[in-house]
Amino acid sequence: MDDQAERISTELSLLETMYPGQVQYVANARELRYTSTGGTLVLRLPNGYLNQSADVPEVLSASAGKQDLREPLKQRIAACPTGEEVLDSVISGFDELAEGVADRAQAESDSASQGGKTADSKATVIVWLHHLLNTNKRKLALSPSLPGVSGVTKPGYPGVLLYSGPATAVHEHVNELKQQNWQAFQIRLEDDEEWLLSHGTGVVEVEAMKEVVAEVGKARKDVFLEAMRMNYLTSLYCFSKPRDESPEMKVSPERYHTPEGPDSPLSAYSIAMAIMPRAFSTIPYAA
Template sequence: MDDREKRINTELSLLETMYPDQVQYSAKAREVKYKSTTGAFVLRLPDEYLDDSGDVPVVLSASAGNKDLRGSLKLKIDNLPLGEEVLDSIISAFDELAEEAVEQSPVATDNDRQSGQTTDGKATVIIWLHHLLNTNKRKLALSTSSSLGVSGVTKPGYPGVLLYSGEARAVHSLVNELKQQNWQAFQVRLEDDEEWMLSHGIGIIEVETMREVVAEVGEARKDVFLEAMRMKNTSRRHIPPDN
């Protein structure tokens, strides 16, 4: 195995850790498949991928909200540097495109109406971040112009976690405001139409560990939270220590 293939395998291994059950790779076809709650794409890695004079991944398919995103994703990829690992950047770019497509999709809007989902009532949203380190982003996660009427808990580090609950309109407004920031990965892992009562009470607080987030959620919601964090199998044993 040459150095380039080793780099590809390392990159894919990291992606599978960051996006469990969402990334698949076919070595024979050299195809990378990614699927999220909003959309999916398939890329082909050219033989010269990671060569300084090589080429970037080729978009075979990309869609979200019944919208074809192949052209839009290709434009994003064309601006990425040659010779560097860019699959994580492609996933982040696609997630942004997919979220925009779903928000603008008439079909998605009709489905929301049919299912009775509105911005009234209560809501809880759990967000997984690749990381939350930047001081300004941590401050925004704790208090933005949309945070009035929202209670929640945030955890910085790797990964970052944001959990917000309260009036549905305020919660969704806060989430949309935070989406506008430049995140390496911003994934809504759970949306619930009920308000979660957090142990600290009213307001948004920051904690240091995943264990503290679980304590805030409480036993009644513990398994739901761990499942959203892809940690469900550990819920009956222990919460792994944060990095």
């Protein structure tokens, strides 16, 4: 065995040790095949390889996924010294190129996935208002600027806004409303799911809280009431008294739009009677 053949044999043995099961050499064709999880490389060793000639390994094929890596790999091989063992360097260079392809593919996949998630994400927002009386505000509440938003609005004391649909559209509409001048504007619930309302699509205005409860349905009723519950108590303490009520501060379930009437465990009347029996004669009215 001449010196060239012995050096090639030694180099191939070293490669088989470094990359067990990944390197195959066909002596008759002088072809070296390297396979990894990232791709496949096939080289041909020219007759002058490891001589003082300028012969370097020839790239027959180099691919990672669907990406052809022959040209960038040839550029790396061209920078290798002639007459020296370079197969390990060539394989390392191929692995780096294949990893770059995999990283870009993963980044594109993540970007597409995130983009799809953003496009498909849903949201539901419930807003409690001290009151909703102004005609212009009521019209604005019923007119989201972006399509796809469904919802329910209840004017009066308190005012309630419920919007559901594409997250971007819902939050943009809520933010637009928030910029208006409100005595109190409080987001009471934010959900990352879309709520199906009984009226279907679009935004509708209802007169009473019980109608809002009917819109959200039994599946969402408890969640909605939980979001509104503390506001019933707040209304008893803080809401301005209607001008036509007597100084004795009458408590009417219809006045506060309780969903189940005066005997409901969650009605404003029942809660008030349970925890503050003397409040009605002592609480001053708001101006």
